[in-house]
Amino acid sequence: MALIVFLFSVFFISGLFAAFQEQQEVTVEPGQEATLQCRAPPDAAVLLLEWNRADLSSEDYVFFYREDRLYPTYQHPSFRGRVRLRDPSSVGAGDVSVVLQNVSSRDAGTYTCRVTAGRGGSGGEHTESEHRISLTVATADPPEGTTDEGTTDEGTTDEGTTDEGDGGTGAAEDAPISPIIIIIVVSVIALLSLVASLGFAVAYRHSKAVSKRSSEKARAEKEAGRQMMERI
Structure with missing residues (x-):
């Protein structure tokens, strides 16, 4: 997802810059x-x-x-x-x-x-x-x-x-508004979008890892309890 946002931003900025070059x-x-x-x-x-x-x-x-x-x-x-x-x-x-x-x-x-x-x-x-x-x-x-x-x-x-x-x-x-200012603003917005996408991706992976570790811990505790019951 982050890669798609980054590529879209690059193409958008390139097209905008080319349009202003024609002026x-x-x-x-x-x-x-x-x-x-x-x-x-x-x-x-x-x-x-x-x-x-x-x-x-x-x-x-x-x-x-x-x-x-x-x-x-x-x-x-x-x-x-x-x-x-x-x-x-x-x-x-x-x-x-x-x-x-x-x-x-x-x-x-x-x-x-x-x-x-x-x-x-x-x-x-x-x-x-x-x-x-x-x-x-x-x-x-x-x-x-x-x-x-x-x-x-x-x-x-x-x-x-x-x-x-x-x-x-x-x-x-x-x-007219300076094309350089517009390009800088668009670049900043694209960069913030990319950072937000990367942040969401990292948070999602972290939550999955925490959930996986919690599940493994629960299974281990359950197995330990079962083994103790069998010994009794």
């Missing part, structure tokens, strides 16, 4: 373009391409592309006119990467690319794939003569309003 890390400065890479099967037609961000609702998309056409009405207002395919002519070859223009701190977060591809027309085989990209927007150095609690170029403090006056969300709020 890309992209860092840009405010005002720059961010390329979010994603691939589809090169020998299949892209039927549906969805780009989302973790903090958006399921009905708001960063980019929505279907049947060789972009649907801007499905995009979140903050992304309309700022997201395009990196190379529309390469979609058929499996390149469904997008470019996010004029990046700001409000764009930081974890983006998910979901691709539905098909072979043999609408009635053929369909495949789905998913990729994650973590976008970090580097913080520019503050101007000389100002402190972290001082005023920015727009005359507001770090705790004040953003350019649009809505309080904004920084990269720290959207940043």
Whole structure:
């Protein structure tokens, strides 16, 4: 039983680590373009391409592309006119990467690319794939003569309003939990499960041994009593 738990834990942790390895890390400065890479099967037609961000609702998309056409009405207002395919002519070859223009701190977060591809027309085989990209927007150095609690170029403090006056969300709020922390937590849980299983196994064997010794002692005492009765 302990061996089964240990092997399951190893496979689970390996799969989790591999999944996090697939997540890309992209860092840009405010005002720059961010390329979010994603691939589809090169020998299949892209039927549906969805780009989302973790903090958006399921009905708001960063980019929505279907049947060789972009649907801007499905995009979140903050992304309309700022997201395009990196190379529309390469979609058929499996390149469904997008470019996010004029990046700001409000764009930081974890983006998910979901691709539905098909072979043999609408009635053929369909495949789905998913990729994650973590976008970090580097913080520019503050101007000389100002402190972290001082005023920015727009005359507001770090705790004040953003350019649009809505309080904004920084990269720290959207940043995903570190994969290393999750792997460590899962490893600790798996180790505790293994220790508990070994403890139960040892306790069970010990109880069986004690029960066996008690039975043997009882039989010996019974036999000794019988022999004494015979001598009498």
